[in-house]
Amino acid sequence: MVDAENAEWLGVIERQQQEIELLRQELAAVTSRDGACSSLERCGSDASLASSVASLAFSVLSMRDNGSELPMDSERYAKICEKMERMRAALAKKDAKLRKARAQCSEDQKEAARLRDAMATLRSEMDTFCAQHAREHAASQVAVNEAVEKAAQALMKSDLLSAELIKLREGEAALREDIRIHSKAAKAADIVREKLQQELDQTRHLAADAQSEKTALQDSLIQQERKSDSEWNNLRTQMLQQRVNDLEATAQQQSIQLNQQTRLIDQQNQQIQQFKERQFAAERAFTAEHAENQRHAAHLLKSNIMLQQDLEHEQARCQKLHQQVQQQFETSQMLVEDLLQSKLKVTKRDQLLHQRGEKYCELLDEYRVLTRHTQALELSERELVSVLIPTKKRLALLQDTLTRFCYELEGVTKQMVTSRNREVSLGRALREYGKRNRELQASVVIARQQV
Structure with missing residues (x-):
């Protein structure tokens, strides 16, 4: 009876692991499809996912009674949990940095739009002045x-x-x-x-x-x-x-x-x-x-x-x-001097954008490193799950844990859906920003050629 019940719970755990693996594969496919821009938005959802998995593993490790012992080293699991907490804090910091970078990017977009309007105004004034100067020169x-x-x-x-x-x-x-x-x-x-x-x-x-x-x-x-x-x-x-x-x-x-x-x-x-x-x-x-x-x-x-x-x-x-x-x-x-000063300002803005792009690449590299660490944590989770499979006791606790895990998995699914929507919106915003940046660069090049 107990063996049949254990086998049933083991089947449930295996099904849950298969569903988790399918979700991870789908998340990896979305990551490969959207690219580095959507990775910024997924950082928060992945951090929350890693934190939920870490809390699940910590709760599983801590849910043992006085009489039962796991065939694992508690210090090792404590270190793993501490490392996961540090990774979660680092991910939170990176998420804050990325949000700050997005806010700065929006401000840069507004500044670029203002510069484009100023360049258009200067260009129209320059054309009007050139036409008036040509007419006056012809009359004179x-x-x-x-x-x-x-x-x-x-x-x-x-x-x-x-x-x-x-x-x-x-x-x-x-x-x-x-x-x-x-x-x-x-x-x-x-x-x-x-x-x-x-x-x-x-x-x-x-x-x-x-x-x-x-x-x-x-x-x-x-x-x-x-x-x-x-x-x-x-x-x-x-x-x-x-x-x-x-x-x-x-x-x-x-x-x-x-x-x-x-x-x-x-x-x-x-x-x-x-x-x-x-x-x-x-x-x-x-x-x-x-x-x-x-x-x-x-x-x-x-x-x-x-x-x-x-x-x-x-x-x-x-x-x-x-x-x-x-x-x-x-x-x-x-007017030419003002235009040169505006060009210098645009050049400085380009340099700032380039520096921010480099910082963004650095953040992306760090995010990839964190992703690799998350994958390592997932491997350790698999090891923990494989270690927890032979246990025959505390099935009720595991059932409660699995129930909570299911609830958390539903929350993770909702977060994944939200993160996908955010990825799509962020991808559109970044594509629009890239398009506007290219238009701004083209207008700057045209203005330089005209001058």
Whole structure:
């Protein structure tokens, strides 16, 4: 009867061990499927599982009455239990560290999101500033080109006006020289006309004297003819007649010369009158042309002054645009410095994330070490169970222990389900964090390339 009951309890224990082994295999499959990220979340559940197993083994070791003895060394089991308690405390500490690391990771995610927003804002401001700077630079370049073109046209017009003014001055000098020459010629003609007039007056006086002398000779001849009919008188009369003839020839020649000189004087008077008319016309044309040149020069001077004012206005506008471009350049330099500082901050954040990743790897290695220790504890548990199998006493106590173990196993199952759910959520969170981290790194790389 007792043997049958013991065999039945042994079968129950074996079934419970098989169920525990199946649960462990399922837990190992979940661990291999989710990877290192879900291992962080399972640390707490595995620690609780190890603590429950350790408490079960300790209760089994402590559940003996005064008369029964186990074929095991109590000091060895006490050391094992103490070691399990230390491992459980270490697992609890690691779990606290991992929770702190998760909290820090969430804060880093928030900081990374803030940095991404700041980078996006800086990028949009940089694009807006670049577009505005390009528009202002194009406008200033167009204004400068227009000002240069207007200045070049003004200089060309000024050069043309200077050339025309030089030509007009040369023409004025030539006209003045012609007027001076004609004035000299007119003065010389006046002097010649005066000389000719004097000669004409002298010739007229001589002609009048000759005529009076001829009249006197004729009178004397008549008187001599009257007084004497002698031969001497005839000879004298002939001589007088010859002299009269000579005087008449001389007077006729002088008359011819006088007529010629008169005609020459008339021609010179006509030429002088024509020259005076031409001189008056030239002076009038010169006066009109000089007035026209004065008006044209005044108009050119006014145009030159207006062009000079336009040029000064364009130069002032170009100077103002240059100052605005300089201010925009200084603003862009400040923005670039701010961007460099933000890049340095991002680099420091990357370094901190790298250090935290290294710490995470170290924690993962420690967790693996603890997992190996847990497996060693499970092996020791198996040894304890194999040692407890031959016992034939204290079956009631074992039954109560198994009942409690079943309750604890149900709790472990619930914890495993909870841990699986937490593993899934943590895996999603870590994947989202990895995705955001990659996006942040890509945005940082793009920002560096743009700068």
